[in-house]
Amino acid sequence: MAKKYNEFDVVVMPTIDEEPFGLVALETIAKGMALITTNSGAIPEVVGEGAVIVDKNSDFISNLAMQMEKLAVDSDYRNELGKKAYSMARRVVAFNIDNYYYRLVNILDTKCSQNTISVIVPVYNVQDQLKKCVDSLINQSYTNLEIILVDDGSTDNSGLMCDELAGLDQRIRVIHQNNGGLSAARNSGLDIATGEYIFFVDSDDYLDLSTLEKLMNHMSRCNADVVACGFAYTYDEKTESPFTNPSPGIWSGKEAVIQMMTNNNLCTTAWNKLYKACLWKDIRFPKGRVHEDEATTYKVLYASNTVAYLPECLYKYYQRENTIMKGNLEKRYKDYLMAIEERIQYFAGCSEQRLVDNSILVLLEYTKYVYRSIQSKERGCLKHQYNKYIKEYGIPKSIRARKKIALLVWKYVKA
Template sequence: MGDKISVIVPVYNVEQYLERCVDSIINQTYKNLEIILVDDGSTDNSGKLCDELVQKDDRIRVIHKENGGLSSARNRGIEEATSDLIGFIDSDDYIDKDMYELLLNNLKKEEADISMCGHYDVFSGVVENQVTKIQQWKLTKEEAIKMVMEAKILSVTAVNKLYKKILFEDLKFEIGKIAEDAFIMVKLLDKCNIIAATNEKKYYYIHRGNSITTQKFSPKFLNVIEAYEQNYDIIKNNYPNLLNVSITRLNWAYFYVLDRLLVDKDYTDKELENKLINYLKTNRKNILEDKLFTRGRKIGFVFLLIHKNLYKKILKRKTN
C-alpha cells in the first residue's frame, strides 16, 4: 500500500464543518492513511460527532482531551501518530481528493523532508482560481525559507504540507500563541535537506467570521510580531542572504497588528498604537523601497506618515 500517512485534525466546536473535512480525507485517492481526530475539549457536539465518524471508516482514531488550544491538539496528534509521515488539516477546512497522493509523490521523487502545495483562500463560500501555470520545485532549505517568507506562492501555513515525522522530534507547536505556524515553520525548514514544492492549490482554507483570522483585536495579535522577530533572528544568524525578506516580513507583522488594532472601534490602546506607528515610521526607508510591498500598501503608508487619522480612514474604507 505504500507509506502510511498520519493525518492530524484538531477539533474544537466545529460540528457544522467537521464531516465535510473528514469526508475529504476519507475520499483521498491515496488510501494508506491514519486519521487522528483530536477533540480539544469541544463544548458543542463535535466530540460526539468524532465518535460517530469512527463508524464511518476504520482508519479514524479519536482522542478526547482537555482544551489546550490548536498547538496543544497538534502536539498530541504528533505524539499519537504511528507513521513516519504526518500532515495537518484544520477541521473547518477541506482538501482535494488527490492532495496527499500529490504531496507524497513529490516527496519521494525529490527525496525531500517536506512536501508543500498551494492553498485556496475561501471567503463566504467563494473559492479563488487555480494557478494558471502549475510549477514544481526542488528547493534547498534556504530557497524554501525565502519562498514561505515572501508568501507569494507558498506560506508558513502548516496545513498544506506533508512532513517526515522525525522533524518534530525536538520541535513542538508553541502552546498559548496565535500565529503558531509562523513560530515553527522556519525552524522546521532549517532542519531539512530538500523540500519539494508545487504552486498547485489542493487545500481549501476557509475564512470564517469567528476565526482567528477575522476576530476582534486582542493583545494576542502581538504574537505575530513575536514570531517574525524570532524568524528574523534565525535568518540573521544563519541565512544572511535572506535578511531583506525577513525585514519585509517583520514590517508586515507590525502593519498587520496595527491594522487589526485600528479597525476595531471597541479596542483602545494608545500606547500600543503609538509604539506600532513609531516602529513603522522608523523603518520608512525600508518600507517605501521594498519591492515586496504593494503599491497600495505604500500609498497607505504615506498617509500614515502624514497623519494616522488619514490612514485610519483608508483602512476602514478598505475593510468595509
C-alpha cells in the same frame, strides 16, 4: 551533452527565473569547468565556491559581462576556478554527479511506496463542518493513513462525532483533551503519530480526494522532505477562489524559507504541506498563542534538504464568519510580531544574514500594515515599536534604495 562540454572553457548560465536545483551547474562543476551563474533558487548552495555568482537583482547585465570578460582573458583565474569546482563536486557527496544520476534513476524507476501518512486534525466546536472534513480524508485515493482527531475540549457535539467517526473507520484515532488551543491540539497529535509522514488539516477545511496521493508522488519524484500544494478559499454560497501562486518550484531548505516569506506558494501555513515525520522530532507549536504557524513552519523548512511546491489547489480553506483569524487584529498582532522577532533571533543564531534580513523586512512591513488597519490608541504603540525595530535591527542592506528610503521615511509618520 557530456562531449559538448569538452569543446568549451567556460559555461555561462545566466538564470534569472527560479532554478530548482541546477543540473547544468552540477554537470559543469563535475567536469571541472569554470562556471558563471546567478543567485537564483538553490544554485549558490549547489556550486558554493566552485563558480562565479552574479547577483541577478543588482546591475545584472554589466556585472555578468565583466565576469565573462575576466574569465575569457585570464586563464589562471579560469583554471583555478575549475579546480575548485571539480574538488567540490567530488568532496560533497550530495553534489557528486554519479550519485545524483543514480538517485534520479532510482526515483524514476520506483513507484510511490505505501508508507503511512499521519493526518492530524485539531477539532474544536466544528460539528457542522467536521463530517465533510473527515469524509475527504477517509475517501482519499491514498489509503495508508492514520487519521488523528484531537478533540480540544469542544462544547458542542464535535467530540461525540469524533468517536462515532472512529467507529466507522479503523484508521481513525481520537484524543479528548481539555481546551488548550490549536497548538496544543496539533502537538498532541504529533506526540502519538506513528506514520513516516505528517499532514495537518484544520477541521473546518477539506481536501481534494487525490491530494495525499499527488503529494506523495511529487515527494518521490523530487526526492523532497516537504511538499506543499496550492490552496483555494471556499465559501458556503460562493465559488472557490484560488489563493496561491500557479508556478511550481523546488528549492533547498534555505531558499524555501525565502519563498515562504516573499511569494504566495509555500506560505507559512502548516496545513498545505506533506512532511517527512522526522523533521518534527524536536519541533512543536508554541502553546497559548495565535499565529503559531508563523512561529513554527520556517524551522521545518530550514531543516529540510529539498522542498517542492505543487501549485494545484488541492487544499480547500473554508471561510466562515467566526473564523479565529478574521478580525480581532488588535488582539492578535502582538503574537505575530513576537513570532517574527523569534525568527530573526533564530536565523541570527544560525549565521543566516539573508534570512535575517528578509525576516526584518517582514517585521517592518507587518507593523505598517497593522498601523494602517486599526483605529485606536494602539497606533501610537505601533509607531513606537516600529522606531524601536529600526533602531535595533536597522534597514536590511540587501533591499533596493527606494525601498530603504520608504522604510526610513515611515519613521516620521504621525501617530
